[in-house]
Structure formats: C-alpha cells, structure tokens
Amino acid sequence: MDKKKSVFGKLGEVKGLGSSLTAFVGLIVIYLVFGMIDHKVFSAQNNLNLMRSMSKYVLIGIGQSYVMITGNIDLSIGSVVGMAAMISCTLMSHGVPIAAAVLVTVAASIAVGIVNGFLVGKFKLPPFIATLGTMFVTRGIAFIVNGNRNTDNIASGIGKESADAFQKFFYYGKTLGIYNTFWIALITFLIFFFLLSKTRSGRHIYAIGSNVDAARLSGVNVVMTTVKAYTVSAICSTIVGLILGAQAGMGNMDAGNMYEMYGVAAGVIGGISPLGGAGLLLGTFGGAGVWQILENGLNMIGAQIGLQRIVIGVIVVMAVLLDVVIRNGSHISRRAKKEA
Amino acid sequence: MGNVIVEMEHISKAFSGVQALNDVKLELREGEVMALLGENGAGKSTLVKILSGVYTRDAGTVRIFGKEYGDLNPTTAREAGVAIIHQELNMCRHLTVCENMFLGREIKGKFALNNAKMEEEARHYLDELGVDISPRRIVGDLPVSKQQMIEIAKALSVHAKVLIMDEPTSALTSKEIEELFRIIGRLKEQGCGIIYISHRLEELEHIADRVTIMRDGRFITTAAYKDLTMDKIIEHMVGREIKERFPRIECEKGEKIFEVKNLNAGRLVRDINFSLYKGEIVGFAGLMGAGRTETTRAIFGVDPKTGGEIWLEGKKLSISSPLDAIRAGIVLAPEDRKKDGLCTKLSIRQNIALPNLDVIGGKSGVLSRAKEDALCDQAVSELSIKTPSVEKDANTLSGGNQQKVVVGKWLVRDSKVVIFDEPTRGIDVGAKVEIYNLMNQLKKKGIAVMFVSSELPEVLGIADRIIVMCDGRITGELDARQTTQQEIMRYATMFENKLGKVEGRTEGKERG
Known part of the structure; x- marks a missing residue:
C-alpha cells in the first residue's frame, strides 16, 4: 500500500464524502438561484437569519443521523423538543434559576433517550413502534407539565434580566457578528462529528447499522451502543427545545411538532442511509442547509406554503431515488459482468 | 416391481464453473421408495431440484411417465406430477391449512372464493392420508410434523405421483416418524414413487426399496436395499480419494488450556465435553445440522447456554456475550460470512x-x-x-x-483459543491453503485451535484430533492420523435410534 498518498487521494477514499459534498453543492446552487430571483436573499441580515434558523435543523439532523446510522429511527425527537421547551420554561416561569431548569430539562430528555435505546436495543422492539410510543408519551408530558396550557413568559418567574440573558444566550445574542444559535449548533456538530468519526463508540454505531450480528460477534455491546445513539438524539432535541423556548420567551406545547421528520430529511439529503451503516455527519449539515435555504428562498420569492411543502417533499425523494438508481445501476453492471 | 415412472439420464449441471453434477442417472418406479444417499455436497439436492424444475440442467434427458421433457420449470414439473416436500417447509405460517393448500389456485364461486368447496377438498385429501387436522387451523400453530403432512396432502391434491422428500424426518420425534412412514406406505399403495433423501441411514431399513448413492456430483451405484450392508453404503458414500495434499505440521502437544464441561444449549448442543491442548488443532466433523455451529456459538456467548462450564487455563469463565469471550481470549470466525x-x-x-x-x-x-x-x-x-x-x-x-x-x-x-467454523467453505484452493497455513501458525504459537469443517479430507489432513458430532451430541473422538473417512462417517451418522421405541419421546417440540 502506498503510504505517501496525497491529501486528496486520502480524501477521495473517505466513504460518503461524495454525497456529503453533493449536499453542499446543492445548497450553494439553490442559494444562488434564489438570490438571482430576489437579491434580498443575498442580504447580510438574511444570511444571518438563514444561519440561525438552519441551526435547529442541523441539531435535529445530528440526532436523527446518529440513530439512522445504527439502522433505526427516532420518532420521538419532535416531542422531546416540545417537552424540553415546556419543562424548562415552566420551571423558569415559576422562578427556578436558569441553570437548574436547564439541568432538569436535560435529565428528563436523556431519560427518554435511554428508554428509547433500551426498548429498541434490549427488547428488540421495532424502532418505529418503540419511538412512536415515546413520541406520544413525551408529547403528553409536554402538555401536562404546565397543566395543559402554554407557559407564562419566563420573565414573570426569573425576572426580566435573567430572561433576557437566557434568550440572548440561545437565540437573540450574537458572538463575532453571528447569532449564538449558530455557534451552539456548530460546536455541538463538531463534538458529535468527532465522537462519531474518531472514537470507539462512533465506530460501533456504524458497525451495528451495517450488520448487527457481525458487530455482536466482534464484541460490540449492541444494547449500549443503541442507547448511546438515542441519547445523542435526545440531547440534540433538548438543545433545540431550549432554543425554541428562548425564541418565544415561553414554552409552547406544540413546539417541535414534526421535527423528527425534518431530521430524517436533513440526513437523507446529506447522504445518510436510512438503512444504517453509511453516511457522514458532514452531509447532515449540508442537508439541513439545503432544507433551510429551500424554505427561506421559497418564502422570499413569495411561494405559498403548500408549494413549499411540495418542493421539499420532491427534493427528499429525489435525493434518495438518485442514490438508489446509482446503486442499482452499479449492481446491474456488476451482475452483467459476472454473467459475461 | 412397478413401471418406471421417472428416468433421468446423463444429467450434468455446473454452477459458475463448478461441476455440481456429472453424468448422473436416477430411476424411479411406481410404488417404491428410492433412497438417494450421499455426503453433504454430493449433489442430491441439485439433482432433485432439476427434477422439480428449480434448476435447469446443462445436459441429459428427463422422462416422466415415459414422456420426455425439455427444460422443466416448477410449473411444468408440477403438471408432470412431480412434487417436492422441502427441507424447510414452504408455507405461509399465518394462513390456514386450507388457504395454504389452495394458494395460487383458489376455487372461486360466482363473486367470491368458494371456501366451503376448498375446505371439503382439503378435508378429503387429509382424510386420505389418515391425518386428523382441521383445514381451518392456522399452519403456524401446528407442529412441524403436521405441517409436513399438509405439504404431502397438498402434493396429493395436485395429483402428484412423484414425491421428493428432502430430510423429512430431521425435525420429527419417533412417534411422528412412525406416522410419516405409515403415510409413505399408503402413498406407495396408491402407486406414488418417492425419492427419499436422508442422512439417517438407520431409517432405510424401515422404508427403502432401492438405494441410489452419489458422491462428488457423480452417480456411484443403484441397488436394491436388501442387497447392501450399512458398511457398503458408507463406503460408497465416502470412498473419495484424497488427492489434495494438506500442509499438516507436527508440533509437541502441550498442556491442556481449554475445557468444556457438560455444555447444553438447546436440542443441538447436548452434554458436550471436550478439551483443547496447546499446539493442537482439533477438528469437529459431522453432517450439516449436527450441532457443531451451535456448539461454537454457545461457547462464544452468542446463544444462551442452559448448562455447563467453560474453563480456560484452569479458571472457570462466565461467558454471557461475545464480548466476555473475547476479553477472556476466545475468538470465533463464524460460518456465515455475510450474516455473521x-x-x-x-x-x-x-x-x-x-x-x-x-x-x-x-x-x-x-x-x-x-x-x-x-x-x-x-x-x-x-x-x-x-x-x-x-x-x-x-x-x-x-x-x-x-x-x-x-x-x-x-x-x-493475542488470543488463547481460536474457533474456526467452516473457514474454507466456498473459497478457492489457493485461499484454502492460506487458511490452513494460518491455522498451523497458530498451532505453532501454542494457541488452541478448534476447527469445524464438513469436508472430511481437510479435517483428516489438517487436524490432529477429530471430534465427531451427530444430532447435538459428541459421538466419537478419533486420532486424525489413524482414522479413515469411513470411520468418521460411521460416527457422524450415529443417530440416537428413534425408531422401534415404544414410548414416545417428549422432546422435539422445541423446534418448529
């Protein structure tokens, strides 16, 4: 083997990099097209807004991608987002200090992740069913937390100053000219990118998604690995819940509705295989960007919400269809070669 | 002796360059049971699959009831009167007996399915076999033996006259086997011819009229069962010359490092006891389904054990997952590459x-x-x-x-015990030799090697000691330098005698 491969040669060998980069190329193309239709798309403020709102999808996408790489799915993401927003804001609106409120919220969400992980990893429930169950339960908790109504403004509990600080930290404040929300997403992304690509646990996540039997026979603890993936998903959802809480200054019972599906879309557009075992988190980042720019751009050019949905739906299906066609194409040619 | 109903002559078949059948012939007469015998890989299944239209032959002629057939497919074979009762039963477990029997050829009334008519017919054929099963039962709820009866009834309902049974008794208890044999007797009276594939040689005397023996894809002999002895049959089955040379190396046999005591895990791992020594390769021989893979999986912690102890270097291990085994220094290269x-x-x-x-x-x-x-x-x-x-x-x-x-x-x-399960299956000769060399290297390093293989020549050529398993039990332990293929085969077919016992055994329901 040639040890002195160029940097590009090495990069070319990284699996899944192609589809990740495709997502970024798509992102840029879509951005330019919308910009050409309406120059406001290119405005500084719009760019800042774009980065802030795509952050939510990046975070959701990271969580869902972790689970998808294990070959499973997490339908409870949106409900965990809602639960996190409700728990944190309920506590704060009752005067519980920010740090304590956040801590309780994180603990509650992680519990959901662990339950999901055990239901799927240990008790072998189909992930679709297991997380469908926790989806309803967590949404139910989000409703019950404040007695079936949205919370009061958090300033009414922790005071205007603290409320401001909380809202700035997660949503309205800027660091180095860019909204904090984006930095939070970026740092979270970097941490989980590192964990997934450079650590033992990360490798185990790919392994159980590729072939759970082979992974187990290679000494991988399948239950713990599944729990870890679902926990990452829950943590990411919590952060989004806090962001939504900060944005509104209060907890909304419906916060995060459908977010689990946005996560699937971001991952799939970025080349994460819904069957597990393949894909890079970098692609998810790009996929979240594509999603957000589509939404933003269609909005800017005045497309109706219905049309937006249709375009987005078509893009998701196209992304996977392309992947399937390419893969089947290579299958067919390989089979043809064999028979020849 | 009845008329000849199936004649297969000069049948050849190759799969991607590998000759699976080479000029094979088979003849079946009305009202007889023809036992088709041979080792794993002898080509029995390929031959009957050609007759039932699953595979197309490369060369040779097939005549069924005197009529010559070109390329058969499953439909034409069925129309010609051939039915195969598969080793793994092919039924929709969630549907009823009747629905299964009429799958794909449902009887329709004016508007909807005519269930009454189908049930009546289903009952008729089940009665004909003397089997008491309601056509309304869900197939998945029935024991394997009854499912088999349904397959047979289904074959009768399409007027099959040539029945192929591939290892029909492997999942049955002694009582159920007796029942099956009674039904085979009935089928014979009705003039059906039966091609019967089984590794359980002791069954033959109860049912076989004639025997055809195959080896390495070739026809060896056909004879009336009463003209053959068991030794003669085994000799025909394994009489393969060992042409390849195996790179066995000689090592000083060292101390005992690994011991399995009274290991139990389901029907295919029963009271397994053996030891491995440093500098020694121990071959595990046996027929497919003898429980060797299950034994390796139980040792490695993949499947749960119901009893027994595993000792390594004088210490008792508690292994409940592969991770435990790996940490202790035991590793497994599993049989099924793609799956495991x-x-x-x-x-x-x-x-x-x-x-x-x-x-x-x-x-x-x-x-x-x-x-x-x-x-x-x-x-x-x-x-x-x-x-x-x-x-x-x-x-x-x-x-x-x-x-x-x-x-x-x-x-x-650094491992202490390395288990290889069928490491050379489906790979080319060059790669095989590299795997052998590798096992030898491990042996030299003082690592205990457990080598599961269904290829007798390679077990004889590489292993130092051979443990033979049959039906979940160890039936023999042999010195590889002293023994022969015939001797191994005798131990490998040493099934517990299920037949002739009056009292029904309670086990056997665990499967299916």
Whole structure:
C-alpha cells in the first residue's frame, strides 16, 4: 500500500464524502438561484437569519443521523423538543434559576433517550413502534407539565434580566457578528462529528447499522451502543427545545411538532442511509442547509406554503431515488459482468 | 416391481464453473421408495431440484411417465406430477391449512372464493392420508410434523405421483416418524414413487426399496436395499480419494488450556465435553445440522447456554456475550460470512479494526489512525488479502478474501483459543491453503485451535484430533492420523435410534 498518498487521494477514499459534498453543492446552487430571483436573499441580515434558523435543523439532523446510522429511527425527537421547551420554561416561569431548569430539562430528555435505546436495543422492539410510543408519551408530558396550557413568559418567574440573558444566550445574542444559535449548533456538530468519526463508540454505531450480528460477534455491546445513539438524539432535541423556548420567551406545547421528520430529511439529503451503516455527519449539515435555504428562498420569492411543502417533499425523494438508481445501476453492471 | 415412472439420464449441471453434477442417472418406479444417499455436497439436492424444475440442467434427458421433457420449470414439473416436500417447509405460517393448500389456485364461486368447496377438498385429501387436522387451523400453530403432512396432502391434491422428500424426518420425534412412514406406505399403495433423501441411514431399513448413492456430483451405484450392508453404503458414500495434499505440521502437544464441561444449549448442543491442548488443532466433523455451529456459538456467548462450564487455563469463565469471550481470549470466525462475519457496508479497514477497537482506542476511546493502519496492514500482509485499497467496502472482495478478513481481524490480537467454523467453505484452493497455513501458525504459537469443517479430507489432513458430532451430541473422538473417512462417517451418522421405541419421546417440540 502506498503510504505517501496525497491529501486528496486520502480524501477521495473517505466513504460518503461524495454525497456529503453533493449536499453542499446543492445548497450553494439553490442559494444562488434564489438570490438571482430576489437579491434580498443575498442580504447580510438574511444570511444571518438563514444561519440561525438552519441551526435547529442541523441539531435535529445530528440526532436523527446518529440513530439512522445504527439502522433505526427516532420518532420521538419532535416531542422531546416540545417537552424540553415546556419543562424548562415552566420551571423558569415559576422562578427556578436558569441553570437548574436547564439541568432538569436535560435529565428528563436523556431519560427518554435511554428508554428509547433500551426498548429498541434490549427488547428488540421495532424502532418505529418503540419511538412512536415515546413520541406520544413525551408529547403528553409536554402538555401536562404546565397543566395543559402554554407557559407564562419566563420573565414573570426569573425576572426580566435573567430572561433576557437566557434568550440572548440561545437565540437573540450574537458572538463575532453571528447569532449564538449558530455557534451552539456548530460546536455541538463538531463534538458529535468527532465522537462519531474518531472514537470507539462512533465506530460501533456504524458497525451495528451495517450488520448487527457481525458487530455482536466482534464484541460490540449492541444494547449500549443503541442507547448511546438515542441519547445523542435526545440531547440534540433538548438543545433545540431550549432554543425554541428562548425564541418565544415561553414554552409552547406544540413546539417541535414534526421535527423528527425534518431530521430524517436533513440526513437523507446529506447522504445518510436510512438503512444504517453509511453516511457522514458532514452531509447532515449540508442537508439541513439545503432544507433551510429551500424554505427561506421559497418564502422570499413569495411561494405559498403548500408549494413549499411540495418542493421539499420532491427534493427528499429525489435525493434518495438518485442514490438508489446509482446503486442499482452499479449492481446491474456488476451482475452483467459476472454473467459475461 | 412397478413401471418406471421417472428416468433421468446423463444429467450434468455446473454452477459458475463448478461441476455440481456429472453424468448422473436416477430411476424411479411406481410404488417404491428410492433412497438417494450421499455426503453433504454430493449433489442430491441439485439433482432433485432439476427434477422439480428449480434448476435447469446443462445436459441429459428427463422422462416422466415415459414422456420426455425439455427444460422443466416448477410449473411444468408440477403438471408432470412431480412434487417436492422441502427441507424447510414452504408455507405461509399465518394462513390456514386450507388457504395454504389452495394458494395460487383458489376455487372461486360466482363473486367470491368458494371456501366451503376448498375446505371439503382439503378435508378429503387429509382424510386420505389418515391425518386428523382441521383445514381451518392456522399452519403456524401446528407442529412441524403436521405441517409436513399438509405439504404431502397438498402434493396429493395436485395429483402428484412423484414425491421428493428432502430430510423429512430431521425435525420429527419417533412417534411422528412412525406416522410419516405409515403415510409413505399408503402413498406407495396408491402407486406414488418417492425419492427419499436422508442422512439417517438407520431409517432405510424401515422404508427403502432401492438405494441410489452419489458422491462428488457423480452417480456411484443403484441397488436394491436388501442387497447392501450399512458398511457398503458408507463406503460408497465416502470412498473419495484424497488427492489434495494438506500442509499438516507436527508440533509437541502441550498442556491442556481449554475445557468444556457438560455444555447444553438447546436440542443441538447436548452434554458436550471436550478439551483443547496447546499446539493442537482439533477438528469437529459431522453432517450439516449436527450441532457443531451451535456448539461454537454457545461457547462464544452468542446463544444462551442452559448448562455447563467453560474453563480456560484452569479458571472457570462466565461467558454471557461475545464480548466476555473475547476479553477472556476466545475468538470465533463464524460460518456465515455475510450474516455473521462482515459488516459489508464498512471498509476492509473498519472490519479488521472492529474487534480490536479496545487496542486502537486505548482508555480514552479516541481511535488512533496510526495504530489502526498499522494493525490493518499487518493483517492484510500476513494473510495476503488481495485488494487495491483497505478503504474499499468489504463486499467488493472475492469470497476467499472476505473469509481472510473474517479470520484476519482476530489474529492481530493475542488470543488463547481460536474457533474456526467452516473457514474454507466456498473459497478457492489457493485461499484454502492460506487458511490452513494460518491455522498451523497458530498451532505453532501454542494457541488452541478448534476447527469445524464438513469436508472430511481437510479435517483428516489438517487436524490432529477429530471430534465427531451427530444430532447435538459428541459421538466419537478419533486420532486424525489413524482414522479413515469411513470411520468418521460411521460416527457422524450415529443417530440416537428413534425408531422401534415404544414410548414416545417428549422432546422435539422445541423446534418448529
């Protein structure tokens, strides 16, 4: 083997990099097209807004991608987002200090992740069913937390100053000219990118998604690995819940509705295989960007919400269809070669 | 003696260059049971699959009831009167007996299905067999033996006159076998011809009229059962010359390092006792389904044990998962590469690294790429895995090279016991020799090697000691240098005599 491969040669060998980069190329193309239709798309403020709102999808996408790489799915993401927003804001609106409120919220969400992980990893429930169950339960908790109504403004509990600080930290404040929300997403992304690509646990996540039997026979603890993936998903959802809480200054019972599906879309557009075992988190980042720019751009050019949905739906299906066609194409040619 | 109803002559068939059948013939008469015998891989299944239209032959003629048939497909074979009762039963478990019997040829009334008519017919054929099953029962709720009866009834309902039964008794209890034999008797009276494939030679005297023996895809002999002795049959089955040379090396047999005591895990692992010594390869021989794979899986902690102890270097181990076994120094290269051995979507590097991430990651769990590459290079060069790059997906490799990855990933760590389950299945001769050499290296290093293989010549050629299993039990232990294929085969077919016992056994319901 040639040890002195160029940097590009090495990069070319990284699996899944192609589809990740495709997502970024798509992102840029879509951005330019919308910009050409309406120059406001290119405005500084719009760019800042774009980065802030795509952050939510990046975070959701990271969580869902972790689970998808294990070959499973997490339908409870949106409900965990809602639960996190409700728990944190309920506590704060009752005067519980920010740090304590956040801590309780994180603990509650992680519990959901662990339950999901055990239901799927240990008790072998189909992930679709297991997380469908926790989806309803967590949404139910989000409703019950404040007695079936949205919370009061958090300033009414922790005071205007603290409320401001909380809202700035997660949503309205800027660091180095860019909204904090984006930095939070970026740092979270970097941490989980590192964990997934450079650590033992990360490798185990790919392994159980590729072939759970082979992974187990290679000494991988399948239950713990599944729990870890679902926990990452829950943590990411919590952060989004806090962001939504900060944005509104209060907890909304419906916060995060459908977010689990946005996560699937971001991952799939970025080349994460819904069957597990393949894909890079970098692609998810790009996929979240594509999603957000589509939404933003269609909005800017005045497309109706219905049309937006249709375009987005078509893009998701196209992304996977392309992947399937390419893969089947290579299958067919390989089979043809064999028979020849 | 009845009329000849099936004549197959000069049948040849190759699969991607491998000759599975070479000028084989088979004849079946009305009202007889023709036992088709041979080792695993002798070509029995291929031959009957040609008759039932699953495979098309490359050469030869097939005549059924005197009529010559060109290429058969499953439909034309069925129309000609051929039915096969599969080893793995092919039924929709959630549907009823009646629905299964009429699947694909439902009887329709004016508007909807005519269930009453179908049930009546189903009952008629079941009655004809003397089987008491309601056509309304859900198939999945019935024991395997009854499901088999339904398959037979289904065959009768399409007026099959040639019935092929592939290992029909393997899942049955003694009582059920007696029932099956009674039904076979009835079928004979009705003029059906039955091709009966079984490894259980002791059954033959109860039902076989004639015997056809095959070996390595060739026809060996056909004779009336009463003209043959059991020894003669075994000799015909295994009388293969050992042409290949095996690179066996001689080593000083060292101390005992591994011992399995009274291991039990389901029907196929019953009271297993054996020891492994340093500097020794122990071959595990037996027919397919003898419980060897199940034994390795129980030892390695993949499947739960119901009893027994595992000792390594004088210490009793408690193994409840593969991770426990690996930590203790026991590793397993499993039988089924695609299912248990490889993560096909991951690269070769990632596959080799997977069980060694504890070494590569150290305490922090952060993987060192340098260590990983070094380890991977070592495995690739030691086993000469042929690939343009270790970054390629594992499923791009040829079978032999895939197998080398499955084996190679274990060799870069220090193990004390290495278990190989069918390591040479489906790989080319060159790769086989490399695997043999590798086992020899381990043997030289003082590692205990457990070598499961269904290929008698290679077990004889590589192993020092041979343990033979049959039907979940160890039936013999032999010195590889002293024994013969015939002797191994005798132990491998030493089934517990299920027949002739008056009292019904209680087990057998665990399966199915």
